[in-house]
Amino acid sequence: QSALTQPRSVSGxxxxxxxxxxxxxxxxxNNYNYxxxxxxxPGKAPKLFIYDVSQxxxxxxxxxxxxxxxxxxxxxxxxxxxxxEADYYCCSYAGSYTSVFxxxxxxxx
Amino acid sequence: xxxxxxSGAEVKKPGASVKVSCKASGYTFTNYAMYWVRQAPGxxxxxMGWINGDNGNxxxxxxxxDRVTITRDTSASTAYMELSSLRSEDTAVYYCAKVGTxxxxxxxxxxxxxxxxx
Numbered sequence: 001q002s003a004l005t006q007p008r009s010v011s012g013x014x015x016x017x018x019x020x021x022x023x024x025x026x027x028x029x030n031n032y033n034y035x036x037x038x039x040x041x042p043g044k045a046p047k048l049f050i051y052d053v054s055q056x057x058x059x060x061x062x063x064x065x066x067x068x069x070x071x072x073x074x075x076x077x078x079x080x081x082x083x084x085e086a087d088y089y090c091c092s093y094a095g096s097y098t099s100v101f102x103x104x105x106x107x108x109x
Numbered sequence: 110x111x112x113x114x115x116s117g118a119e120v121k122k123p124g125a126s127v128k129v130s131c132k133a134s135g136y137t138f139t140n141y142a143m144y145w146v147r148q149a150p151g152x153x154x155x156x157m158g159w160i161n162g163d164n165g166n167x168x169x170x171x172x173x174x175d176r177v178t179i180t181r182d183t184s185a186s187t188a189y190m191e192l193s194s195l196r197s198e199d200t201a202v203y204y205c206a207k208v209g210t211x212x213x214x215x216x217x218x219x220x221x222x223x224x225x226x227x
Binding site: 034036038040045046047048050051052055057087089091093096097098099100101102103104 | 144146153154155156159168170204206209210211212213214215217218219220
């Protein structure tokens with residue numbers, strides 16, 4: 001069981017907003033920092049969409065935003081588009097020079 | 110442009126070992142770390158470990174601690190992941206990923222399918 005819990009699936013209509021949560025469930029996950037988010041389409045490699053909790057790499061639309069409050073990090077996608085339909089994964093530094101991924105969330109548009 | 114090119118698909122028997130390579134280009138290899146991540150069929154991403162491109166220091170997930178070895182060849186700008194004592198549950202796509210700012214993986218290899226079957 002991952003130390004980061006994500007909802008298995010979320011859905012939204014085109015133009016709407018959705019938020020995907022990523023909750024730290026392990027007390028061993030020290031310093032819940034360096035949270036990143038990845039988008040993955042079927043059969044493709046993951047792509048970085050958010051790093052350092054809320055930073056967007058160049059080329060990522062500003063419809064995507066990240067935040068963190070307490071033990072929960074969130075990815076919000078506004079103005080949903082059909083191309084946003086994919087799996088999304090959070091990832092966090094887990095202490096002792098290790099990292100961990102959340103279980104992934106399937107977004108249906 | 111940054112590219113990570115991984116070696117081709119492998120089919121192995123249970124108990125064997127596999128070594129996957131990841132050749133980097135377009136950046137200074139020794140300035141960045143490299144993650145290895147795997148994804149079993151229909152499953153999520155799983156962090157396996159990483160290597161410091163400069164000094165070669167490594168850290169592995171406890172799950173793979175006894176079976177995985179990550180190395181690098183700086184002269185070839187290539188990282189390697191070797192997994193031993195393979196079992197059917199190790200059937201997965203294995204990815205390398207360059208670790209950028211704040212530990213975000215900004216570039217990924219295309220993935221290498223490793224199939225473990227008798």
